Every structure is written in structure tokens, then in C-alpha cells.
Amino acid sequence: MATAVRPVRIVVAKVGLDGHDRGVKVVARALRDAGYEVIYTGLRQTPEMVVDAALQEDAQVIGLSIHSGAHMTLFPAVVEELKRRKATDIIVFGGGIIPDDDITALKKSGVEEIFTPGTPLQEIVDWLRKRFPESATK
Amino acid sequence: MKVRARDAKQAWQEEFESSPVREDGIETSTISGIPLEPLYTSADLPRRAEEYPGQFPYTRGIHPSGYRGRLWTMRQFSGFATAEETNRRYKYLLANGQTGLSVAFDMPTLMGQDSDAPTSRGEVGHCGVAIDSLADMETLFAGIPLGDITTSMTINSPAAILLCMYIAVAEEQGVPASKLGGTLQNDILKEFIAQKEFIFPPAPSMRLVVDSIEYCAKEVPKWNTISISGYHIREAGSTAAQELAFTLADGMAYVDACLERGMHIDDFASRLSFFFDAHIDFFEEIAKFRAARRIWARWMRERYGAQQERSWKLRFHTQTAGVSLTAQQPELNIARTAVEALAAVLGGTQSLHTNAMDEVLALPTDKAARLALRTQQLLAYETGVASTIDPLGGSYFVEALTDEMERQAEAYFKRIEEIGGVIPAIEVGFFQKEIADAAFRYQQELEQKRRIVIGVNDFTVEDEEAIEILRIDPRLESQQAERISEVRRKRDQAKCSNALNRLRKAAAGTDNLMPYILDAVRAYATEGEIMHTMVEVFGTYTETAVV
Numbered sequence: 001m002a003t004a005v006r007p008v009r010i011v012v013a014k015v016g017l018d019g020h021d022r023g024v025k026v027v028a029r030a031l032r033d034a035g036y037e038v039i040y041t042g043l044r045q046t047p048e049m050v051v052d053a054a055l056q057e058d059a060q061v062i063g064l065s066i067h068s069g070a071h072m073t074l075f076p077a078v079v080e081e082l083k084r085r086k087a088t089d090i091i092v093f094g095g096g097i098i099p100d101d102d103i104t105a106l107k108k109s110g111v112e113e114i115f116t117p118g119t120p121l122q123e124i125v126d127w128l129r130k131r132f133p134e135s136a137t138k
Numbered sequence: 139m140k141v142r143a144r145d146a147k148q149a150w151q152e153e154f155e156s157s158p159v160r161e162d163g164i165e166t167s168t169i170s171g172i173p174l175e176p177l178y179t180s181a182d183l184p185r186r187a188e189e190y191p192g193q194f195p196y197t198r199g200i201h202p203s204g205y206r207g208r209l210w211t212m213r214q215f216s217g218f219a220t221a222e223e224t225n226r227r228y229k230y231l232l233a234n235g236q237t238g239l240s241v242a243f244d245m246p247t248l249m250g251q252d253s254d255a256p257t258s259r260g261e262v263g264h265c266g267v268a269i270d271s272l273a274d275m276e277t278l279f280a281g282i283p284l285g286d287i288t289t290s291m292t293i294n295s296p297a298a299i300l301l302c303m304y305i306a307v308a309e310e311q312g313v314p315a316s317k318l319g320g321t322l323q324n325d326i327l328k329e330f331i332a333q334k335e336f337i338f339p340p341a342p343s344m345r346l347v348v349d350s351i352e353y354c355a356k357e358v359p360k361w362n363t364i365s366i367s368g369y370h371i372r373e374a375g376s377t378a379a380q381e382l383a384f385t386l387a388d389g390m391a392y393v394d395a396c397l398e399r400g401m402h403i404d405d406f407a408s409r410l411s412f413f414f415d416a417h418i419d420f421f422e423e424i425a426k427f428r429a430a431r432r433i434w435a436r437w438m439r440e441r442y443g444a445q446q447e448r449s450w451k452l453r454f455h456t457q458t459a460g461v462s463l464t465a466q467q468p469e470l471n472i473a474r475t476a477v478e479a480l481a482a483v484l485g486g487t488q489s490l491h492t493n494a495m496d497e498v499l500a501l502p503t504d505k506a507a508r509l510a511l512r513t514q515q516l517l518a519y520e521t522g523v524a525s526t527i528d529p530l531g532g533s534y535f536v537e538a539l540t541d542e543m544e545r546q547a548e549a550y551f552k553r554i555e556e557i558g559g560v561i562p563a564i565e566v567g568f569f570q571k572e573i574a575d576a577a578f579r580y581q582q583e584l585e586q587k588r589r590i591v592i593g594v595n596d597f598t599v600e601d602e603e604a605i606e607i608l609r610i611d612p613r614l615e616s617q618q619a620e621r622i623s624e625v626r627r628k629r630d631q632a633k634c635s636n637a638l639n640r641l642r643k644a645a646a647g648t649d650n651l652m653p654y655i656l657d658a659v660r661a662y663a664t665e666g667e668i669m670h671t672m673v674e675v676f677g678t679y680t681e682t683a684v685v
Contacts, residue, residue, distance in 0.1 A: 017257065017258075018245055019333050019335050020373075021683075022373070022574075025574050025684075026375075026574075026578055026581050029574075029685055030581075042680075042681065042682075043334055043681070068261055068264055069261070069264030070260035070261045072612075073259055073260025073261075074260050097499065099499050100604055118464055118594040120585055
């Protein structure tokens with residue numbers, strides 16, 4: 001009998017004030033279609049709310065979306081909140097309108113991967129597969 | 139002769155069918171999925187009386203003289219950082235031949251909160267200018283005579299407050315409200331549908347919209363009280379027909395709300411304006427603009443019984459599609475924007491914003507902003523497209539596509555009516571689901587290379603050269619917070635609190651809130667304080683997220 005492997009659970013969230021949710025919804029659907037368990041928090045989440053949701057949902061991954069230019073403040077704030085709550089096993093990735101220079105800085109701050117406009121959905125799925133090779137999808 | 143024409147068509151048909159066709163798997167339907175014929179002929183022309191510009195139903199334009207009479211207004215949407223910096227950008231754009239202003243506010247301003255609110259962190263001045271009180275608005279328009287220019291303000295939930303600030307600045311400049319021209323976006327329905335910058339629940343949100351329309355009809359008669367927007371619906375992923383249908387349905391919902399207030403249709407209809415996207419599928423967009431005018435005219439005259447011609451005319455602003463721009467090989471965005479702008483012009487837009495090539499990365503630099511404006515000037519002055527009115531009128535293809543747009547929009551009106559109207563349809567997530575489905579479908583077409591975006595899923599390059607982008611100084615946030623403290627310190631505190639108390643009381647009743655908001659603004663109450671006062675009475679709205 002095979003050991004039950006836990007499917008990867010991903011909380012996707014819109015942090016900050018902007019309501020542009022086209023990207024986050026498309027990504028959420030694609031991840032769900034790829035077999036991941038996806039929980040979408042909805043709009044205007046603070047870093048604290050996102051981490052709360054991830055802990056409550058027992059998620060291994062947090063995916064963040066932002067289109068207002070506040071990524072340099074809010075993405076690292078989520079990583080910091082995870083540290084504060086001693087939940088650094090949860091990994092964070094993000095997407096949105098993010099210039100190249102900022103990507104380097106964000107990765108340094110602990111965001112594992114950034115996907116910018118034009119990224120094929122498959123690339124995000126491939127990245128997750130590589131990152132969680134052991135886990136099953138639904 | 140007739141027999142010979144049929145023979146010619148038949149011959150073409152046979153030759154076409156025996157000719158090789160491209161087998162690259164790329165869709166031949168429009169970007170919205172409308173199937174297209176390889177050729178349109180006189181057989182596709184609708185049977186109707188010949189249409190003329192300036193005449194009902196205005197398919198060919200609302201002005202008898204088209205752009206011969208007056209070119210479209212070149213109105214570049216602009217705002218970033220502080221009021222002071224944005225004021226400098228406005229003067230730069232005006233000096234370069236721009237003919238109207240259009241204010242972009244930052245996220246905290248759009249969401250009705252002050253720069254020093256905890257949830258404003260990281261957002262101040264980033265995607266627009268930070269405006270917290272009348273003091274900032276005075277700086278924003280310093281040295282710009284408000285009696286001589288028109289200004290468009292893209293703001294929705296707190297729209298009434300920003301309009302009052304504009305009126306107050308004009309008063310200080312000695313310009314009476316009756317002389318002010320411009321446009322307030324003030325379109326809350328599309329916020330619930332697409333852009334999601336809502337604060338209050340639908341009912342009080344609609345009350346504020348009607349309050350401002352009613353107030354302006356008397357006090358600011360040259361002001362476009364609302365800009366009913368398809369732009370955000372389209373950018374959120376809708377098809378062209380959805381953009382058209384949902385926007386016009388919103389327009390009718392505002393008309394219904396004003397009638398319910400007891401206003402007469404001809405007292406406000408002519409001040410309603412529209413705002414559409416100009417996407418990359420050239421002919422589909424032109425057809426959309428033409429269909430919009432025809433549908434609106436018919437509904438206004440036949441359903442609402444408007445008597446005055448000006449009530450039938452749909453006037454609109456256009457912005458090229460931000461969503462069509464790419465971060466990859468960004469210089470290509472200049473070409474995309476030019477094509478989209480041309481569609482807007484051939485569709486008969488009243489005003490136009492052309493996106494800058496770097497807007498996919500950040501707010502535009504001075505140079506990119508000027509290039510975008512120059513693109514419009516090129517269309518207006520070099521290409522000759524402004525010389526003939528509705529030059530595509532009578533095109534077999536464009537006329538057939540215009541009719542198809544109209545047909546699809548009417549089908550949506552029926553569905554919305556079956557659900558019970560626009561607000562019930564918002565509450566059950568109808569629009570949101572339709573848009574998300576269309577966005578996902580398009581994304582899949584890209585992944586499967588059934589649609590090509592140059593530089594993204596084909597014709598890519600390995601090493602891209604980075605382009606220069608505009609950076610917002612992170613110190614701005616604390617500077618703006620200090621500015622608010624100063625305003626709070628210097629103002630007459632009692633006067634301010636009294637104004638806010640009167641507003642709270644009025645919000646609980648049925649008075650038009652505009653005069654109360656204007657008093658609070660004049661007393662230097664901050665935007666956040668005014669919004670908070672209304673939230674105490676109205677509450678806030680949370681949407682159920684649909685994926």
C-alpha cells in the first residue's frame with residue numbers, strides 16, 4: 001500500500017489596496033487545474049491576514065499578487081510575518097508588475113520566486129513541481 | 139449585371155477554396171472569439187436607410203462635422219508621487235501641446251484613506267498622486283487656471299470628495315463652479331464588476347453617485363458627472379462585446395437611479411459620458427465604438443423617452459489597452475499603442491489617452507509620456523485620418539461587425555434583466571464570472587499559441603536591454619504623513635468637526651450630501667476623515683471571491 005502523500009496546498013492572495021484580480025484568478029485556476037489545492041483569500045489582505053490564512057489552511061505555499069507598486073513593502077512584510085510566527089517552512093512566491101531590479105532585492109528578502117507579466121502558466125506549475133517533487137497533486 | 143456579379147462571387151469562392159491556407163494554428167476569430175469570414179461583400183451589408191454623422195442613431199458619429207470641426211482632446215492620464223511633482227508634470231504636458239488634464243490618484247486616495255493610515259504603507263504616491271486634503275489639491279493645480287482647461291479625475295468611491303476639492307480650489311482661483319468643465323469617473327458599478335475599488339455597499343454607493351449627478355445638474359452644469367467605464371471591465375479580461383454590454387447596462391442602471399430620484403431624463407442624460415478600451419483587435423474595436431453610439435441612442439430615445447437630441451448622444455473617452463502591452467521588448471508597445479489609438483480615432487472618440495511604452499513596468503518617465511502624446515499628434519496631423527468622417531462607414535466588414543456587436547450586447551441585456559438588473563447580477567457574481575472565464579480562455583489560447591503576443595510567446599529575444607523607469611522616492615510616505623499633520627494642526631478644529639458631524643447626520647437622512655461634503659472639504663477635513671464619517675453610517679462592502 002502506498003503511503004498517502006499530502007497534496008500541496010497553496011494560499012493565493014491579493015495584498016495591498018489594488019483590486020486588479022485578473023492575474024491572481026487566472027493563476028489560481030491554472031494551479032487548481034494542475035492538481036494543487038488552492039485557497040484564494042480575496043482582495044485587500046494585510047501580510048498578517050495572509051499568514052493567518054496560510055496557517056489556518058495548513059498551506060505549504062503562499063502566492064502573492066500585486067499591481068500597485070507596493071511590492072517592495074508588502075512582499076517582504078509577509079516573509080517577516082512568517083518569521084515572527086515561526087512558520088518559515090511556508091514558501092512565498094509572487095507576481096505582478098515588478099521591475100527586474102526589484103526582483104533581485106525581493107529574492108534577497110526571502111521571496112523564493114517572482115513571475116512577471118507574460119509568464120506562461122506552465123512555468124509556474126513547473127516551478128512548483130520542481131519545488132515539491134515528493135508531493136502528490138489531487 | 140447582377141448575374142455577372144454573382145458569377146464573380148462564385149468564381150472567387152471556388153478559387154479561395156482551392157487555394158492553400160496557412161496552417162500555423164493561429165485563430166482567425168477576433169481576439170474576443172467572434173468568428174470571421176475571409177471576405178465580406180455587399181451581401182453582408184445590413185438593409186437600413188443610409189446613416190449620417192450627427193443624426194440619430196449616431197453610428198457614424200455624434201458631430202455632423204466629425205474631426206473637421208474639432209479634433210479629439212488629447213488627454214494623458216497622469217499623476218505620481220506628491221501634488222508638487224505631479225503639478226510639474228502637468229505643466230510639462232501642457233507645454234508640449236496636451237489639451238486637457240487627467241488626474242491619476244494613488245491607491246490610498248482611490249480607497250478613501252489618508253497617507254498616514256496603516257494600510258497605506260508602501261502604496262503612497264506609487265500608482266498616482268497622493269491627495270489627502272484640500273491643501274494637496276491646491277498644490278496640484280497651482281498656476282493652472284481651472285477656468286481655461288478641462289480636467290478628468292479618475293476616482294470612484296470617494297469621487298464626491300475629490301470633486302468638492304476641485305470646486306473649492308476653483309473658488310479660491312475665483313472661478314465659479316458654473317464655469318468648470320471636466321469629468322469625474324464616479325462609476326461605482328464597474329468597481330463592483332471589475333476593478334474592485336469599492337468601499338460602501340451598492341445602495342449608499344449609488345446614492346452618492348446620484349447625489350453628485352443631481353448637484354452638478356444645478357451647480358456645475360458643464361461637468362460630466364460620470365464616466366461610465368468599460369475600460370476596467372475589458373482590462374480585467376472581458377471580451378469586446380462584454381465590455382460594450384456591461385458598460386451600457388451600467389449606464390442604464392444610473393439612468394434608472396436618477397429617474398427614481400425624481401430627476402427628468404433630459405436634465406442629466408447629456409452629462410453622462412463613457413470610457414472605453416481600445417484593444418489590439420483593430421476592426422472589432424471600431425465596430426464596438428460604432429455599436430455603442432447606436433445602442434445608447436436607441437435606448438435613450440425609445441426606452442427612456444428622452445426628447446432632446448443631446449440626451450441621445452453617447453460621448454466617450456478612450457484609453458489604449460494597458461493589458462496589451464508587454465514587459466518584453468517594450469519598445470514594441472509604441473507600435474501597439476499607435477494601432478489601438480488609430481482604432482479609437484476611426485471609432486470617433488471624443489478624447490484619448492495613449493499609454494506610454496514603459497507603463498507595463500512602472501509609471502511613465504517624462505520621455506515615454508511625451509512619446510505617447512506625440513503618437514496622438516502624429517495621427518491627428520500627419521496621417522490624414524481626421525479629414526474624413528467615419529471613413530470606415532459602409533465597409534462591408536465593419537458594418538457587419540458593428541451589427542454583430544449590437545446583437546451580442548442586446549443578448550447580454552436580456553440575461554442581466556433576467557437576473558433582476560445590474561446590482562443583483564453583481565451580488566450573484568454574474569459579471570465577475572463571465573469576465574474571469576473570458577480571461578482564462580484567452581490565457582489558454584496564448585499558452586496553446588493559438589494567439590500570438592510578440593515577444594511573449596513567439597519572436598522572443600534572449601537578452602533584453604533594460605529600459606529606464608520612473609522610481610518613486612520611498613521617503614515620500616513620511617513626507618506626506620507630515621503634510622497631513624501640518625494640515626490638522628493649522629486648521630480650525632471646531633469648524634472641521636462641526637462639518638463632519640453635520641455630514642454624519644445628513645448621511646443618516648436623505649439630503650443630497652454634496653453641500654455637506656463641500657463644507658467639510660473647505661474646513662480642511664482630510665479625505666480619510668470624510669470617508670470614515672460616511673463609513674460609520676453606510677458600512678463597508680466585502681465581495682465573495684469567485685475564482
